[in-house]
Amino acid sequence: RQIIDLLNLIEPTPTNTYPMVGIACATVQQRDLIASQLLKIRQRKMAGWEKIQQLFLNGLGVYQFSEMQGQHVDVLLLSMTHGTTDAQGSLTRQLHFWNTPLGINQLHVVLTRATQKFYIAHSIPEGLHSVLAADKNFIGTCILSHVVTFADYLQQGDREAAEEQLNKMKQLLSYVDSYFEPTVFGEEVELALRPYFEQSQMKRSAMAAGVRVPLYIQAKGQGEQSSVLAFDGVLAKTPLPSYEWEEKLGNYFKQQGIIFIPVLAAHWWRSPKQEARKLASRLLKHED
Structure with missing residues (x-):
């Protein structure tokens, strides 16, 4: 039910279309x-069915963690089924599946999905978070x-605490910080x-709106737009x-006001x- 409720938080984009939700x-x-619940809501035209229908038309999909491999969504809703099994607060033994190689791999799949917003529905008591986190x-x-x-921190709007958890x-996963190695073409x-442009405006392997990019040209003053260059058309x-x-x-x-x-x-x-003159002209005129 939490997941169905979270769908109500999905807002249309500035172009009046819904984002792709996973x-x-x-x-x-x-x-x-x-x-099956989403299908029933649509078939019986229950409350909220029109919005759910629009979300499906825009690519809404329901997956098990392992099926997320290769999927790219704008908004990710994560459904966890684990919680306490009795009044004493005992955790379900199914939780230990995530300590197996298969479980860790599925967590990796979910954590590496590109997404702009992230919500989670779970029933793990808050007091047990630190207990689980402490046992490496x-x-x-x-x-x-x-x-x-x-x-939870993201949903509360506490980005600093969320970044700490990240x-x-x-x-724990031995992820290395993303970094773009210099290339001959990029340097040229x-x-x-x-x-x-001033040297201070041009930043290699810099962050732009939360994304690591090979070359970021920062706006000099108000009213100007920053730019991201994608060498050979791709950032990956x-x-x-x-x-x-x-x-x-x-x-x-583009939504963040950055020229790509x-x-x-x-x-x-x-x-x-x-090409240098043409590129500089596009950048100075703020043309995509």
């Missing part, structure tokens, strides 16, 4: 239950406790733009990038000076 469930049974012998439930606490999860573009550092994800990321920057410009090596090698 519901990730800890178990297949939970996935099937939520999917059970790495899965330790991570799980940080996930729950992270989402850093703890990164350490940066060098060509130096006559047009993988052999097979997801162009759907790249497009979503480009749209995200692909820079293609194929054009640059043909006429570096001409």
